[in-house]
Amino acid sequence: MASPPAAAPGERDLRLDLFRGVALWLIFLDHIPENIVSWLTIRNYGFSDATEIFIFISGYTAAFVYGRAMRERGFTVSSARILRRAWQIYVAHIFLFTIFMAEIAYVAATFDNPLYAEEMKILDFLKQPDITIFQALLLKFKPVNMDVLPLYIVLLLFFPPVLFFLLRLPNFALAGSAVVYALAWKLDWNLPAYPNGVWFFNPFAWQLLFVFGAWCALGGAQRLAGVLRSRVLLVVAIAYLVFAFLITLTWHFESLDRFVPRWLANWMYPIDKTNLDVLRFAHFLALAAVTVYFIPRSWRGLRSPVLLPAISCGQHSLEIFCLGVFLAFAGQFIIAEWSGGPLLQTAVSVLGILIMIGTARLLSWYKSMEGRRSVPRLKTPDPDLAGGEA
Numbered sequence: 001m002a003s004p005p006a007a008a009p010g011e012r013d014l015r016l017d018l019f020r021g022v023a024l025w026l027i028f029l030d031h032i033p034e035n036i037v038s039w040l041t042i043r044n045y046g047f048s049d050a051t052e053i054f055i056f057i058s059g060y061t062a063a064f065v066y067g068r069a070m071r072e073r074g075f076t077v078s079s080a081r082i083l084r085r086a087w088q089i090y091v092a093h094i095f096l097f098t099i100f101m102a103e104i105a106y107v108a109a110t111f112d113n114p115l116y117a118e119e120m121k122i123l124d125f126l127k128q129p130d131i132t133i134f135q136a137l138l139l140k141f142k143p144v145n146m147d148v149l150p151l152y153i154v155l156l157l158f159f160p161p162v163l164f165f166l167l168r169l170p171n172f173a174l175a176g177s178a179v180v181y182a183l184a185w186k187l188d189w190n191l192p193a194y195p196n197g198v199w200f201f202n203p204f205a206w207q208l209l210f211v212f213g214a215w216c217a218l219g220g221a222q223r224l225a226g227v228l229r230s231r232v233l234l235v236v237a238i239a240y241l242v243f244a245f246l247i248t249l250t251w252h253f254e255s256l257d258r259f260v261p262r263w264l265a266n267w268m269y270p271i272d273k274t275n276l277d278v279l280r281f282a283h284f285l286a287l288a289a290v291t292v293y294f295i296p297r298s299w300r301g302l303r304s305p306v307l308l309p310a311i312s313c314g315q316h317s318l319e320i321f322c323l324g325v326f327l328a329f330a331g332q333f334i335i336a337e338w339s340g341g342p343l344l345q346t347a348v349s350v351l352g353i354l355i356m357i358g359t360a361r362l363l364s365w366y367k368s369m370e371g372r373r374s375v376p377r378l379k380t381p382d383p384d385l386a387g388g389e390a
Contacts, residue, residue, distance in 0.1 A: 022050075024321060027324060028353065045245050048287065056284065064218075078160070083156070093149040100146065116333070135195075141193070145325050145329070149321075158207070166211070241283070241286050
């Protein structure tokens with residue numbers, strides 16, 4: 001049987017939707033405390049987790065959509081579109097914040113369990129709602145599990161000039177991003193949070209992964225094509241993934257900790273997620289290299305019905321991410337109130353993912369119905385939370 005033709009340059013890369021959808025599932029599972037199913041997520045077997053996947057795809061697909069707009073319509077128009085999208089994400093974040101606060105407050109009051117408010121870090125909201133809401137509008141107050149959207153909003157706000165340089169001096173722009181990352185580490189740059197501390201996802205550090213994704217979308221991936229097909233790189237990437245896996249085993253089994261040399265532990269730890277530790281970034285790069293090597297863009301499996309649920313979720317990332325935040329807290333509540341063991345934890349996890357899939361399929365059906373009723377016309381794709389609909 002003949003192999004399928006390679007995807008056209010402007011055709012949607014279903015790998016982005018696939019891994020974005022999988023990342024949404026993994027984030028949902030990781031956000032449920034004491035969940036046995038979360039052992040299936042990648043954070044237990046290496047230095048990085050689904051967040052790196054999500055932010056990289058965000059940069060890649062945002063550059064794909066807005067880069068084309070900037071080439072065709074100029075800096076001003078494309079910047080206006082980017083800032084409009086940042087505003088839309090901001091509105092979605094505030095809406096999510098409002099409903100999420102109501103959900104937690106209702107559960108805590110109804111079941112007379114203030115621990116929910118404490119665990120989700122909304123005690124300040126309950127004590128001083130007026131001040132806290134104002135701080136939430138400034139993106140400084142963020143309950144647990146609500147850090148991704150503010151990060152993406154800030155990254156979009158600064159994306160127009162970054163995209164301008166990526167289109168003209170891509171390597172210079174990427175180098176500048178790396179300099180900002182290094183200075184963030186050296187000078188402890190971060191944004192303040194309320195009531196104290198700093199942002200959990202430091203925008204000055206995580207912008208490197210976002211910009212790297214954009215750089216890949218605008219020709220960087222093609223320039224790296226020869227390297228990515230190299231067996232030498234494949235061996236190095238696999239070796240690093242094995243190394244990371246062995247190190248993470250020592251986190252789960254204390255008896256293995258003695259096999260890690262003291263000098264190595266002193267150099268590695270702590271592996272900082274807030275500032276996107278180099279080890280986390282390298283782990284993501286290794287995962288990406290192995291994935292690209294074994295799953296080309298023209299891979300027939302991307303058209304398989306088995307992968308369609310994940311792809312569908314990835315194509316509606318904003319809605320599914322927001323839904324996942326609600327479902328994660330609902331799952332936490334059900335497991336805690338019913339003292340759920342492995343069976344209930346598995347049922348809650350599976351049901352949550354099924355609800356996400358069902359919602360994504362419903363959104364796809366609704367958009368298809370809207371498309372049939374509207375007058376056909378050429379339209380530049382609108383980017384979703386982590387990219388766009390190509």
